[in-house]
Amino acid sequence: MAKVDRYATSRAYLERASKTLAGGVSSNVRRGDKPLPLYFDHAKGAHLWDVDGNRYIDYVLGRGPLILGHGAEEVIEATCRQLERGQIYAAQHPLEFELSERICKIVPCAERVRFGISGSEAVHGALRLARAATGRKIVLKFEGQYHGWLDNILYSLAPHEDAMGDALHPNGVQESRGQFTAAESHVVVLPWNNIAVLEEHLAQHAGEIAAIITEPIMANTAVIPPLPGYLERVRELCTQYGIVLIFDEVIAGFRASLAGAQGRFGIKPDLTIFGKAIANGLPISCIAGRADLMDLIGNGSVGHGGTYNSIPPAVAAAVATLDILAQDDGAVYKKIEKTGQALMDGIRKIGERLGIPLIVQGYGALFYIGFPLGPVDEGQAITNYRTALKVDQEKYNSFVSALADRGVRVIPRGNWFLSSAHSPADVAETLEAVEASLIEVCQPAAAVALGASK
Incomplete structure (x- = not known):
């Protein structure tokens, strides 16, 4: 048969x-x-x-x-109520600041917030912001970590063993045809969870580095936790050298804890990126961080825009989601x-x-x-x-x-x-x-x- x-x-x-x-x-x-x-x-x-x-x-x-x-009922109901009131205004609405107030209350590093649609574009905005704030070009990322599919950061997510290079000083490997090289994109790749290599690199090149971007939990590769003391030392080094520390919490945010991985570990970055769980499946992302950095977007000196930013149904879903996550401690x-x-x-x-x-x-x-x-x-x-x-x-x-x-x-x-x-x-x-x-x-x-x- x-x-x-x-x-x-x-x-x-x-x-x-x-x-x-x-x-x-x-x-x-x-x-x-x-x-x-x-x-x-x-x-x-x-x-x-x-x-x-x-x-x-x-x-x-x-x-x-x-x-x-x-299909979480409270989230669906909030989304549908907003859909009946309007899908997109290309203008402001009260739910925007209701959500930003919740995030600033919950997330340790969040003094200001800007909303977008995808994690990839939020990463792009955060890198632009870090370069503007520091006047430096280089972004340091870690091998095996993913920060979106855009050209300027899609390096060494899953490089082939023949192309990886030395374990302590990896090559920056393009993940797609059509990309510039890592050097052309001003990206340097290092191994994660190795503080000695990071210290050595910063001792020689810190003055060139605008930002260190990292998943605080290496969620895209094997769900790798940070080794004890690792994130704490990364934070210290960024403070010492005036480097903007960016946590990519697109996956870990509102999943590792209500306050994200930064809340779980007690480490406060300068900027953080959220997406995914913030609205239980509706498309929304955000950049959150220090007021002095975020105000460069706020005063218009750093460009940030988008027709669908803070689209009302997704913001309504996010407010409802965070309300549920915060219930009963x-x-x-x-x-x-x-x-x-x-x-x-x-x-x-x-x-x-x-x-x-x-x-x-x-x-x-x-x-x-x-x-x-x-x-x-x-x-x-x-x-x-x-x-x-x-x-x-x-x-x-x-x-x-x-x-x-x-x-x-x-x-x-x-x-x-x-x-x-x-x-x-x-x-x-x-x-x-x-x-x-x-x-x-x-x-x-x-x-x-x-x-x-x-």
Whole structure:
């Protein structure tokens, strides 16, 4: 009897879309989804359904924004109320300052705020601001970190090993054809979590550097936490040399804690960038930071604009989202952390019981899973981009596809996102799928025997 293709409609849609939509998708990141770029019909809470009728427990969550899950009622109601009042004014509205006041109250570094649409453009604005404030050109970023897809910062996110260069002094590698070189864009790349290399570089070149931009949690590569004391020392060095410290919290912001990663770690940058979870899936981003820096935008000396900036429905969604996140002294975060930790612990235990080595690291709201290629030390297994390469990505891709076959959707690069909508029942169902998928991918003979016994 022929096996039924559970993704038949998605395959047909992808073929149809590819005739008019470049690559059949609207973001190149989605081209690598496993088992293929699926098409979805609807979603609610922690679940979504594809066009073939398959239900999934969703740990992709729009790649991070949906901290309250799909279709959070209060957010949807606030958005719809605003849509009835108007979609776009190309002018000011009271919700703008309601949201900016909330952010300035919540986020340690936020004295002034400016809104945009995407994280990429917010990064662009922050870099322009730092260069204007310091009169310097160079921006220092870290290998394996992502700050948007624009030309002037898209370097060494996932460089090929042949192009990376020395581990302590990496090459700045373009991620796309059509980009200028890193030198032409005035970008320098260093390894993350290595304070000695940073100190050495700044001792020689600090006077040329306008900004250091970093994810405070390396969310785009293996959810790597900062080593103890690392961010504190980066902050000290930036203060010492008059360098603008920029935290890219597009992923970590309002997910690591209500006050972001900077609140969780107690480190205050000069500027920070938010997106994703700020409006539970509606398109909005912001630059927030020191008043003296942000006022360069405010007085018009640094250009910043956009037709869709502070578009009312998205701002309404953000106000509603932050109100929910702030309720009951951050009860939502306690729930997410508890649920995510139970899932992480359960996955570790399954790996140990089956004798399958796994890397599981991160936080309850955002964590990473990988298959190590060699022995793993106790504690944190991955500390920077180079160590993140020591995993079996092909095996993980197979694991992702096996999970999808069992109704669990995750991101191929290893990140798992949690929301307040995920329940203990979702965790239990996911752990069953994880165990079956690990056996299928890592112990195929056992999987065949198990299937024969049923």
